[in-house]
Amino acid sequence: MKDWLNEWGSRPMVIAGPCSAETYEQLYATARAVRAQGIRLVRAGVWKPRTRPNSFEGVGEEALHWMDRIRQELDVAFAIEVGHPQHVELALKHNIEVLWIGARSTVNPFTVQEIADALAGTDRPVLVKNPINPELALWLGALERLANRNIAKLGAIHRGFSYFGESRFRNVPAWHIPIELKREMPDMPLICDPSHISGDRSMIQEISQIALDLDYDGLIIETHPDPVNAWSDARQQVTPASLQEILQNLRYPEAANRHPEFRNRLEEIRHGIDMADREILEALHRRMQLVDQIGQYKRDHNLAILDLDRWAQIFESRPKWGKHLNLKKGFVRELYKLIHQGSIRRQTKILNPKKP
Template sequence: MKFNNKESFFTRLRAAEQGPLKIAGPCSAESEAQVMQTAQALAGKVHLFRAGIWKPRSRPNTFEGIGYKGLEWLSRVKQEFGLSVTTEVANARHVEEALKYGIDVLWIGARTTVNPFAVQEIADALKGVQVPVMIKNPVNPDLALWIGAIERIYSSGVTDLAAIHRGFSSYQKSKYRNAPVWQIPIELKAQFQSLPIIVDPSHIAGNRDLISQVSQKALDLGYDGVMIETHPDPDNALSDSEQQVTPARLAEIFEKLQVRKTNYDDAELVNRAEELRLQIDAADHDIIAALAKRMALVEQIGEYKKQNNVQVLQLERWKEIFRSRADWAEEAGINPDFVAELYKLIHVESIRKQTQILNEE
């Protein structure tokens, strides 16, 4: 897949600006007055006005969007404030109606991305249509599923695409509503370097106080834009009230965002960075050598267990390793949570190796 950033709708929206693409608007279009009030506050301050009119909710009897009449309100936003507008589509009928009302950009939500049948239905409806499409990551941390959704839309003939990172569901306790799992969008960017990636800090955070922090983290990683939910009266919003901010607070968040340089622009800095990278390469070589030594010892233990008919998993030993390595990490000034995750991977590989040895004929 080839994405031409120079001719991209998203690039044109930003024009000569050096800052990020700014997308904002209410989580849901609740009333015509609310939509127009929000748009008026955002006119000239954002590149793209967003509002959901069909809202896929986890449970029935909750606000599921205003429906088709919301398209009329978005059309008014375009006419009266000169803002480009975007809304979420989840099926072919949504696509047809949105295009009928001149919606500039469509986005596919996380609950739709997770379903290849639904994405294909949207892709079929888009054949022969040149409209920009943004695709959110699936609810679950599945890079292949995300790429598959992008490929389906691209195969329909739509090449003006962007990815939206809105975080992933997780059973683990976290300060975030949806775990960022930054490595997944980084891998997506590594595979498709010219594909714009936009962060949705509202859905990652689930808490308006974390939106600024998440937005800056994304820009530090080279993201192309932010998509933030804003509402004139967030506490009384009909959906996702805790993660929406007032237009005034949104302006403060935008003001504080810093865009980093894409690379070093000084020869001395380039040379120093290269020296440090060489040292990092040497350190990584030592780490790999140490892992190889450890795995060789694991194989010896596996052989010993096989000879003595002892099971692979020694729970008390694993607990002791998990506890002590985290303590060692803290003493060394390394994040113990990082080391704990690292040793989980090491332990999985150790179990695999020993199990293989025990079952060899």
């Protein structure tokens, strides 16, 4: 399934170009600059699904005519987003080489199915961005709908997820979700979109490096000759010169399974991790046995399950304990949130047993 990546140069594959195709001159300048760096696949928004009306929503089919001219002159290919069958029809008519389904479309199975039907049997690569909300099933389902329509060249784009708390990211990466996608679909190409994850050009190299360290197959980076004055997503676009610097400063690790000589040492360390994990699970088992005793005591004495004072004490003390073990406060807090949820569920079952 990853063979098609080789059509666009060495791996990891890099897709670069503006958030939106604004003018012919802007698109040409960007394509020429990234092509000079050896990047052949240029991204550009033709139709922009904006959150609010009356903002720039792309120039539409006119941009496809620009791409026809630029493709012939510069020997580049284009990747664009399609949002419904009419977009697909126009994209195929203009020989757009790579299509992607955006995050807002991935959340809607009806929309994905309509696009999949319009693309049935195409030999064009089709990429699927993760849905806005952090739900793996929607992402997998969109890829499966396309595969069911005999679309062989598929890939996934990780662009981060919406989050209502405070975050330094525009869209939190939630790395565990794309990692789970890789586990479910190990042959599916996975491309990182650090521009949309970060929302800030200063973070693009950091996010790109994490993706490469996690063995992603490529990067899609928004690039603009004058990012400050871009018509959309100005903060997260980089100049072609900055793109070149980012790519030159990245470390490109290789997957350990491609180097048998490293396997023995890694397996030795992993054996230690297996033993530590068993100890963790045994400790959790002992803790849950104690939770069961508390649940039985509360049942026998008609006491409420939730004790906020006790939970506040745990939530405050455990991160302090973890600090002495060089464990991050946020990690320990998230861990104990899960443990507390499990404890509440066990006590609830004890106080409210199912009747036969």
